[in-house]
Amino acid sequence: MDILKGFRDPAVARGLVEAIRSVATAPAKVMEVCGTHTVAIARNGLREVMPDTVTLLSGPGCPVCVTANGDIDTAIEMARRPDVILATFGDMVKVPGSRSSLAREKADGRDIRVVYSTLDALDLAERNPERHIVFLGVGFETTAPTIASAIQDAERRDLGNFSVLSLHKTVPAALGALAQDPQVQVNALILPGHVSAIIGLEPYRFLAEEHGVPSVITGFEPVDVLQGIWMLAKQLAEGRAEVEIAYTRATAPEGNPAALAKMAEVFEAADAEWRGIGVIPGTGLAIRERYGRFDAAERVSVSPPPPREIPGCQCGEVLKGITLPFECRLFAKGCTPEHPVGPCMVSSEGSCAAYYRYTDYGKTA
């Protein structure tokens, strides 16, 4: 673990802040795509040490935040079936759907289990042969390979009572959609380290080549993030647009071929609805027909009522970097981490939660 020390070294961080100040002479909006970056930036107070020219915006990279209302409604309807145990990672429990949340349903007696890994969900299936275990598959390319692996495991263990509601999303095409959105004014992208460790550099190349957006794959320690911003500032100053890797200790240009192969074996691209953004073609991961017996959408029949958007919630605009969290009229008023209205305040990696937890912005004394 000593390796991390260098990436938190205050002297190195101070040097990078100075380097950014000297390079970033023209105004630039830099979007961090990943929720983990959003938290790292807020937790380390990096926004505060940026020069006035650099504006850090949070993007759509929190899988909890971008899960559509209707998808949460579907999960809730599944959890309401007495024959179902719904297993989920913790963050999803608190997110409000149109009318309820999994936390509320759990308190009302639905069998909803928070698990720490998909293996837990498989074990649940083995221990409860009379019930059907639906695992809520939420996450990006970072998570999808492990879920693919779990589905293959379920097949090997012949667990007929296990399925996955696949709400996975993939990152690069969503960034392409943002780059094409005239409302979104982003000059450079901090690309997600974890996702990139899986997919590598190539899938982002179009961002630089077709859209002219400098992009850097970055890790999550303060020095990592500052180094990424410095590399982006240099690209902007030099008029370059390339995809670079600052996170070389974890990301190879070709990504992780074994994980990619596993993902491709179990999933295929499908359209996906991103909360607040809409349907982005090809950015979902549907379970292939070959593994259809593990597809909750096929196995567990529910018909939730039509989704209802939450009045006043501006999470969609926040996810696109159009509205800053504290500019939302609900921020810190109707919407707090204790009583969240929208997912950006719910998720530990949501930008509203990060602003709320780590800054004074938008809070009146």
Add this chain to the structure above:
Amino acid sequence: MRADSILLAHGSGGTMMRELIEEVFLVGLADDELARLDDAAVLELPGGALAFSTDTYVVDPLFFPGGDIGRLAVCGTVNDVCTSGATPLYLSVGFVLEEGFAIPDLKRVVVSMRDAAIEAGVRIVTGDTKVVERGHGDGLYVNTAGVGVLPEGVRLSGSLCRPGDEVLLSGTLGDHGIAVISTREGLSFSTDVRSDAAPLNGLVAAVRAAAPGVRCFRDPTRGGLASTLNELASASGVSITVRDEDVPVREQVLGACEMLGYDVYQVANEGKMVAVVPADQAAGALAAMRSAPYGEDAAVIGEVGESPAGKVYVQTGFGAKRIMDMLVGEQLPRIC
């Protein structure tokens, strides 16, 4: 309070628990001593003052690296009693046992309680046992209550912190929380972090002797240092700033926090003590802490400021400052 039924988050030691306590228990029970929200109540009796505290222990798993629910139940209440400045003397214990719970495991817990009580110099003098039907408990819940005597004139409280005071921490943060989570089913990761569960009455007594002006002690358990300091800032109407670089944390704990998406300031501890002392007594208090059992890694981690009242900040080594907020809900591993 907007929730109409209890959620798991109401037990987390964070803001929702605070809301529950303030809006249900403090309103319903309406007692001035209770309303001070210190870890132990101080009761004036003929012949002196008594400190009195109770806590209920619910932990999964029951046995973890560095401890078990029994050691937690003894150390936790000993520590709560001594935060008032009292010398803990006697404990009660209540067991809620689930039908089917293994007697050898219960014996193991009880022996561990005996050992912890001997170490802390307290006696377990009264108890209670209840058994609930299978499926109505997680094997074993333990409640302990403790009493201690308070030296004449000693009145410590979280409401006594003043601008200029120094904040001390008795050792590394987050060991207990990470040790427990590392053993949870499906989340086993390689770490040699052990729970810090320990009785701190010796350490508290040493600090009190070295720094007679000490304002308060608090043990940062659930909700971690963040909850503790926010409670102190709020109770005293002051701000507190912690210097990131000065807070002792094990590299393994930091690494685990990074992997899980946890904020180390919000991770639970069971053998650490925060002390707020006047600046001119800080050096003496630190030396006392470091020479006391379980205090060798102690550090001065920050100071009390005037305003904004109720706020806690973290100052990084490269000039950034951010809020140290209380935990909201349960601390759960992130998705990616």
